[in-house]
Amino acid sequence: MKAMGLSPQTVERVSRLWGKSAARNGGRTHLLLGHLLDTAAVAGVMWDRYLSAAFRRRLDEVSGGRGRLWFMWVCGIHDCGKACPAFQAMDAAEAAPVLAAGLRWGRLPTDRRKMWRHDVAGAALLKPRLVAEWGSDEAAGWVWPLVAGHHGVFPSVRGIEPPHREVQGRGAAWDEVQRAVVDVFTRVVGFEDMADVRPVGALRKAEQLALSGLIVMADWIASDSRQFLGLAEADLVSFDGSRRRAEVAWDRLGLRGGWRDLPLPRDRLEPLTGRLGVTPRASQRELLERAWSMPVPGLLIAEAPMGEGKTKAALATAECLAARFGFDGVFVAMPTQATSDPMYEQVLQWVRTFDPELESQVALLHGRRRFNAWWRAIWEGGPRPDGAADGCGCEDGGTDPAGAYDDFGAIDEDADNGMQCTEARAGAGSLPGADGPAHWFLGNKRGLLTAFAVGTVDHLLHAATRTRHVMLRFAGLAGKVVVVDEVHAADIYMRQFLVEALRWLGQAGVPVVLLSATLPPAQRQLFVDAYLSGVQGAADVHQLVPEPAGYPCVTVAYGVGGRAVAETSREAVPSWRESAPVKLSWLPDTGTDGKRVAEAVRDAVADGGVVLVVVNQVARAQAIYDELRGRGCDGELHLLHARLCAAHRADRTAKCLRLMGPLAGENRPRHMVVIATQLAEQSFDVDADVLITDLAPTDLLLQRIGRLHRHSGTRRPDAHRAPRVVVTGVAGGRDGVPRFLGASEAIYGRWSLLRAAALVTEAAGQLPIAGAQDLLPGEGGVWSIPADVPGLVARAYGSDEICPAGWHEAEAWEQWQAKEAKREEKATEFLLCRQREWASPTLEGLHYAGSRVPATEEQLDALVRDGDPTVEAVIVRRAPGGYRAYDGTWLGVHGEVDDDEVTDRLMGGTIRLPAKLTAAAQAELRPLPGWADRPWLQYQLALVLEEEDGTTPLGKHRVSYDDVLGLVEHQ
Structure with a gap:
């Protein structure tokens, strides 16, 4: 720092600023500069070992060929706002050396509405410097929101105005220290000065959202005190040291990307014939050929009869698109949990053909994945199904740490970070080796960041909601090929979020494959228009889709040279079986x-x-x-x-x-x-x-x-x-x-x-x-x-x-239309972006009314599925002297569970209650006392069936569970 011409007094003050308090960082203080450099170093590892080639290419384009360096800078600079009184005063023990160095502050507000958060403080600190030193409001306008939003919410420009100067820092000493923090970090990372950082172009808004999610990912990894021990002395902080720490942490967490620059297949059909071992049907060939012929990433819609082999064709298409355009993995979205399980096993088998070690990077994203035998075998070290030695024979859980504060209160120091997942605690341990799955990805909101993921379509829809940390979910999609099966299953409410997701994916240049056997023509047109709206950056794009030549058919949509293109199969494609x-x-x-x-x-x-x-x-x-x-x-x-x-x-x-x-x-x-x-x-x-x-x-x-x-x-x-x-x-x-x-x-x-x-x-x-x-x-x-299928569907919805x-x-039509209009309007309340703001170039003000912060996974699902809320409960039978699981397994006097095997048996009794019982269940059911120290059980509601007659009252109802009939309601 002295070499940069800073006064000894400024050097001393910068050296005292803390970034992680000992009380919340494993007992060791971590200096602010140390955390900024740690985060930048993690970003460097992510560039080398995680980011897709497509996204690296875009960052290179906007940074003048210095994408890796620029990515490290933008990730590391995220916490510069901690160099302000509002943050430095949060911990009295940590504040003492700062005060002793001569940095002062007066009385800070205690009113939560006037408290100052370090994410918005960083944007307030950085924005005027970017405008002044980059000489461009436009260049600065898309960068400062990345800093302001790193705790999950993007404020408006008015939202980064401090309530009064005291919270941001008043006087020359604070101005000099804040400037020095940014300058020192910028020089140490590798830029000459702030002017040298200026990008030569701008990412599109959807790309900014993905980048914001990657910043959060880097921050959360660098905030893991088990991987990055605190450094309380300035002479221990160095970028070389941070790089070594980041490499070790990455390996210890078992993190990795997916394909990493997947080579092109030897011939066009090899993804089907070689990889999947199928004799291609005409409809499968058509989808794969259209993927090969697209000049840029785009949208493909495959419509074919049930049992035609659309899923295998989609996986082959994903390989083609990934290899051609530089994507690093796949997300396959299914309509339900039940349909996700067999698809997970199919994707496992497919991924292993690229590299057997990749099977540990395939995530199953739904709340009951613990009951999938292959998930347990790979992610929790259980026995492989049917005694298989290897190969495959065929979200997020827990509470939301972000709930520790509301949208407008003070951010408790990095309350969002270090979110150890329930499954990691309960399963294979907190620090798996590099040869096993990365349990870090099982943490809250992180599931889509795995290289390959299969789950319910809800996870795609969540990425189109105005919720906290939506950028983390979107970042998980941006480097992948996205496949949505049974796309017709989305009703009009869910469809609003699907359309919103397609807009953002289209703008991010993410290839999407939609599959359906029974897609109404109006929905086909809607999906094409949504994707092309993203590509064109406008809310009202309408590119007429030609009538397909027959059924099966493939529709493609993309943008090239500023022109929107929508095409369908030019000739009739025969089905694999005659009608x-x-x-x-x-x-x-x-x-x-x-x-x-x-x-x-x-x-x-x-x-x-x-x-x-x-x-x-x-x-x-x-x-x-x-x-x-x-x-x-x-x-x-x-x-x-x-x-x-x-x-x-x-x-x-x-x-x-x-x-x-x-x-x-x-x-x-x-x-x-x-x-x-x-x-x-x-x-x-x-x-x-x-x-x-x-x-x-x-x-x-x-x-x-x-x-x-x-x-x-x-x-x-x-x-x-x-x-x-x-x-x-x-x-x-x-x-x-x-x-x-x-x-x-x-x-x-x-x-x-x-x-x-x-x-x-x-x-x-x-x-x-x-x-x-x-x-x-x-x-x-x-x-x-299947010959009559498209005509019947078209007439049904014509x-x-x-x-x-x-x-x-x-009369029925009018009633239906009125109800559908209400449902459509209801969905707009939760959409990520208002239509009139879709064309805005930056993320500023994206969370214009705050963020939706669901307390539970069920509440998050309720945002994207219109219906009465439901809850799950675990069936327990009362017995003399204690309780038994649904299958008779003894639990203990208070429901105590001794080991994971008993937990598994007990959790096998999980049941989703009918919506009409939700209110009663939430009011009357509680976890058993003996579950308090069991991660999988501590928040589970117990449905206790009485010993005498096997029933229990629930509100105005009485229910029982029959091993054959299931849950039974009694009058």
């Missing part, structure tokens, strides 16, 4: 006793066969099962729905896949019935001979039909050589207007059900009146599947009236 007539017939029934459906099941399975029943209500599924069990049914009988505990649901899902899946072979039973709710609707790779289904909107009805005669080569009884669908859950009224199950209408709305009923009527004939005909379904007519006169379709 076949699927016979449809009606079984009018809106009852809840299950008798009529059960009788139809018995008739269907009498001469052999596998029957899948999909209904829209758990109670209806339970009633049908009870009726079949009570009066007899040939063959195996299975019940699958969302009110099963985690262990039972996982076991039954696995068994159904084993007996009805693509590898069933000789294991396929001669007689089998599966009764399920919407869990079996999509991403459930089973093959049924007969489908009996409640009426649902047309696209979802077609998804259910996709489980029918799905696998080639499956042996079937003669009676089921032709696929057959029986549609129930609806009956004709005396006036000819359909009557629907109350649950169906509550879930889907009347308009979409009327449209679906009209289309089925065209094939199956007039909807009979319940009780006015024979018990069993009639002959009906046919749909040609503007032409298709219902018979007298069905009051127009």
Whole structure:
């Protein structure tokens, strides 16, 4: 510092500024300059071993070829605002040497509204210097928010005005010290002075958001006191020392990137034929060829029938896009937790073909991942499933540390950092070696930062919400190829967040692959316009998508030379299997006793066969099962729905896949019935001979039909050589207007059900009146599947009236539109960016109304899923002298759990309660006293079933748990 011409007094003062207090840093003070250099050094390691080539290239472009140096500087400078009285006065012991060096402050405010946070203090300190020394408001305008937002919220420019000068530092001494901190750090990192740091260009706003997340990542790693011991003496601080510390910390944490400059495949089809070992179907070839032909990263939408192999084609496409454009990993977004598990195992197998060690970089992102055998084997050191030695046979948890302060209060010194994850504490230990998985990524909000991730689509949608640390989630997406399966499953509320995410991904130049079998044309257009809005940096881009030549088809959208491009398959692409007539017939029934459906099941399975029943209500599924069990049914009988505990649901899902899946072979039973709710609707790779289904909107009805005669080569009884669908859950009224199950209408709305009923009527004939005909379904007519799929979906969601006169379709439409408009408006409250501000060039004011800070994972999910909130509870049975788990495992007098094995058994009883029980559960249920010191259990609600009758009151209801039926509500 003396070499820079600083006075001895200034050198002494800078040397006393603290960045981490001993009280919160493992008992060792860490000087401010030491932390800034540590963070810059971590950034250097991230550049070398983590950042995607695509993002490195962009940073090189905006910094005049000095991307690595500039990245280290912008990461390290983040905490310069700690050089102010408001921060230095926060700890009396640490403040004493600062005061002794001659830096003074007067009375600081105690009103939380006037307290001064070091993130905004840094922006207030840095902004005028950047403007003055860079000579450009524009250059400074996108950089200072990166400093202001490093604790998760981007304030407006007015938000960085200190309430009064005292908190920021008044007088020449503070001005000189603050200037010196920035100058010393800048010189030590490698720039000549602040003017030398000036970028030659600007990142786009979405790229700024990703960069902000990477700054947070570097800060959090450098704030881990176990890796970076505090340095309280200035002569111990050096950049060489910080670089050594950063390399050691990175290795000890087991951190790494993904592919790291993935080479181009040897030929265009090699990602399919070699990597995945498949003989390419025409639709798979088409998707991969379009990925090869795109001149820049863009959006691809693959529409193909169920069972066509879209997922494998998407993985091959991801490899192509990553190799061509420099991306380092993949995120695969699935509609549900249940569909995420098999996809995780598939991605594990695929990733291992690149490098077996990469399997430890594949994260499964949902709240029940602990029950996935492969997750446990890889991330927690458990035995591999089925005794496998290696290979694969096939978020964030805890409380939010950011809740330690509100949006406008004082930041408790780095309260967001050092967030040890629950799983790391409970599993393989806090410091895994470099040869194992990086448990650091399991911490709160970090899951998407892993190189490869599979999880629910919620994680993608969370990155489009105005929540604290949204930049960390977006940074995890920006270096990856993003694949969204079953994209049609997003309802209008969720779709707002998906559209918002596509805008930001488009602006960041992130390649996205959307997959669907039943995508309405209007949604295809919406997704293309959203992505191109990001590419063009405007909110109202509309690039007409040409009508596809056929089905399957691929749509591509990208921007090149300032021009937006949207194209579809130029020629018809044949499906892998020819279309076949699927016979449809009606079984009018809106009852809840299950008798009529059960009788139809018995008739269907009498001469052999596998029957899948999909209904829209758990109670209806339970009633049908009870009726079949009570009066007899040939063959195996299975019940699958969302009110099963985690262990039972996982076991039954696995068994159904084993007996009805693509590898069933000789294991396929001669007689089998599966009764399920919407869990079996999509991403459930089973093959049924007969489908009996409640009426649902047309696209979802077609998804259910996709489980029918799905696998080639499956042996079937003669009676089921032709696929057959029986549609129930609806009956004709005396006036000819359909009557629907109350649950169906509550879930889907009347308009979409009327449209679906009209289309089925065209094939199956007039909807009979319940009780006015024979018990069993009639002959009906046919749909040609998959040829009819796009036309049926287009008509179902088109503007032409298709219902018979007298069905009051127009009235239902108006009601549906009004409800959808309210849901759409509700979502805008939580979107990351207001539409009118989308074209703004910087992140300034992004959190214009503060941040949404959900206290729990359920509350975060509630932001992106419109519906009544639900909670999970763990089933516990009261026993003499204590408690037992759902399976009878003894827990102890107060519910004590002795080891991880017992914890696993207990957590297998986790169940999601119906929404109508949420309020009662939150008010009445608590964790058991014996769970207080168990990380996985300390916040879990216990649903204690009484010893006498196995029930418990919950609000106005009484519930029990049956090992077969699942959660049962009693009147």
